[in-house]
Amino acid sequence: SQQGEEDPQALSIQEGENATMNCSYKTSINNLQWYRQNSGRGLVHLILIRSNEREKHSGRLRVTLDTSKKSSSLLITASRAADTASYFCATYGSSNTGKLIFGQGTTLQVKP
Amino acid sequence: DAGITQSPRHKVTETGTPVTLRCHQTENHRYMYWYRQDPGHGLRLIHYSYGVKDTDKGEVSDGYSVSRSKTEDFLLTLESATSSQTSVYFCAIEAGQSSGANVLTFGAGSRLTVL
Numbered sequence: 001s002q003q004g005e006e007d008p009q010a011l012s013i014q015e016g017e018n019a020t021m022n023c024s025y026k027t028s029i030n031n032l033q034w035y036r037q038n039s040g041r042g043l044v045h046l047i048l049i050r051s052n053e054r055e056k057h058s059g060r061l062r063v064t065l066d067t068s069k070k071s072s073s074l075l076i077t078a079s080r081a082a083d084t085a086s087y088f089c090a091t092y093g094s095s096n097t098g099k100l101i102f103g104q105g106t107t108l109q110v111k112p
Numbered sequence: 113d114a115g116i117t118q119s120p121r122h123k124v125t126e127t128g129t130p131v132t133l134r135c136h137q138t139e140n141h142r143y144m145y146w147y148r149q150d151p152g153h154g155l156r157l158i159h160y161s162y163g164v165k166d167t168d169k170g171e172v173s174d175g176y177s178v179s180r181s182k183t184e185d186f187l188l189t190l191e192s193a194t195s196s197q198t199s200v201y202f203c204a205i206e207a208g209q210s211s212g213a214n215v216l217t218f219g220a221g222s223r224l225t226v227l
Contacts, residue, residue, distance in 0.1 A: 030214075031214065033214075033215065035216075040221075041220065041221070042202055042204075042218030042219055042220050042221055043155070043202070043204075043216070043218045044218070045215045045216065045217070048215060088154060088155065090216075092214045099157055099160065099170065100145075100157075100214055100216060101157065101171075102147070102154050102155040102156075103154055104152065104153065104154035105154050
């Protein structure tokens, strides 16, 4: 079964607004990652947050991690039309099994 | 998709025929993965490899086999394709192992249709 569950499944906003996506997971993790997928393309790594970190920033991206609630959020500030894509969280278990497990993704549409 | 190539990119085949998808990397990375992507399911891990001739099953391995006879190539085989295996298949390499992080770089995908 999927380790990560994302919410919402789809999100539509206007350019310039902020977009927030949430991810919940089930088991203990070593790290949690976010990936972006443009239509018809492979996934691209965005950001990684380790289990001992609570917040991380990269450009317009802000990721938070709450291990007590087994949840993470990805915030994209000042969104652009080019941010239109699907976003996936992925978790690497603390048992170090060599498997990165993905959630079902959030589809973001940014309207110009 | 630099350093990782999937072939074929598109394939249409009939039920019961064997199909092999190839993933080739030029990065000399130890870990390689095969995922399938379907609407409503996201990405699901089929098999992965942690070295030459070293492979393990993922969460949806039934009906699939893999082989890794050399570092640069990871093959996914459907011995007898079924319509339920119609999907987009992604290969990935683990690019961040040396830093202790497990970041994946993905290929462009192989779209397989089984009629």
